Amino acid sequence: MRQKFLVLGFIALLTFGFVNTLFAMKYIPADSARQDAGKNDLIGRWDISMDENGKTVPSWLEVKLSGNRTLTGYFVGVSGSARPIAKVNFNDGKFNFTIPPQWEPGERDFIIEGELSGAEIHGTLVNSEGKKYNWKGVKAPYLKRTGLLVWDKPIALFNGKDLTGWKALGKNQWVVKNGVLTSPHSGANLISEQKFTDFKLHVEFKYQKGSNSGVYLRGRYEVQIEDSSKDAHPSSVLFSGIYGYLSPSEIAALGPDQWQSFDIMIVGRMVTVIANGKTVISNQEIPGITGGALDSNEGEPGPVYIQGDHGPIEFRKIVITPIK
Structure with a gap:
């Protein structure tokens, strides 16, 4: 009888562990998986067009994964060089980051906010003078070339x-x-x-x-x-x-x-x-x-x-x- 209770107890423990495992698989990683999928969609290079008072001006963003969870990157504005982004905050398809001014007037950090929308991103930028502009971006092309190079006339x-x-x-x-x-x-x-x-x-x-x-x-x-x-x-x-x-x-x-x-x-x-x-x-x-x-x-x-x-x-x- 004692052996029977031991066997039943062992089976109960296995069942409890299996149920807990299923529960964890169903509920805990789900949000994390969606978050990771969103991060993966954001990672990469983006060609950005910004609306500055009715004039379209170019910009560029790269988002990279540092380690296994932190997003970093680089940003190019209308002027200046590529600026490092210490951290890109990402949550539920939306992201934001700040960068200091470079050649621009004003003392404020730039504030960039955006969100994923299918294969595109869009958002706003507040510059070092506090002016706010809308922008949208698409994934930058790889521009890979194959085949032999054949040159035309100079x-x-x-x-x-x-x-x-x-x-x-x-x-x-x-x-x-x-x-x-x-x-x-x-x-x-x-x-x-x-x-x-x-x-x-x-x-x-x-x-x-x-x-x-x-x-x-x-x-x-x-x-x-x-x-x-x-x-x-x-x-x-x-x-x-x-x-x-x-x-x-x-x-x-x-x-x-x-x-x-x-x-x-x-x-x-x-x-x-x-x-x-x-x-x-x-x-x-x-x-x-x-x-x-x-x-x-x-x-x-x-x-x-x-x-x-x-x-x-x-x-x-x-x-x-x-x-x-």
Whole structure:
């Protein structure tokens, strides 16, 4: 009889444990599973369009998983470089985070709030001056390329005579002197009328001491031109860096008042930069748009765009070889 009670007791314990396990599987992980699914939907890169008083301006967000539960990321606004996000708070499909101002006026942290809506996100941004804007975003394309590269014929974007094939964003200060495309002072940026997808680009340029410019690929990704010291530690915001993302292996600048060159190849998101004959970035991925981008439509062709609002700059050759 005693053995019978022991057996029955053992069966009861097993049954109780099994029921508890089923209960836990049914109720405890359910919310957690939904939360994890939501996090997984948010993780990734997002191309964002923001409404600034009726004008559409580009932005970009990346959300990453740090460890097994914390979301972090990077954010690119209308200006400046990619800014790290210490923590993205996420709950029931909604998220928020803050970032400090960079080049913007005002002392407040930016407050970004959003929510998942199918394959899109949307929300609001309150900037460092307290102004509030609406935005919406879609998943950024991978831009993976397959197959052999076949190049078309080179195209001289600058003809050495005038601004044919270019347009200025704003009041134009660009002139052509002795076959040189010149921006004598800060003013409008210059944009090619033709748009391109994948290409090789050769540019020859000269800057004055302390000046700053850049060449934007597809109008979205800036290769930095700046009077950087050769002894400076390589940085993404210095000479030949992909602004805010990719640092060159060295500062291969020749210094101010010297003709210098970039040879750049971009295929999908992969970029190579050769500065004055030295490969300083070799087939590295550009994660997203840089500050100053014309738009966030990363899957579309875009122009070559030259920064003219950061000081004097000269170009004597701009040649592009598109992919067939």
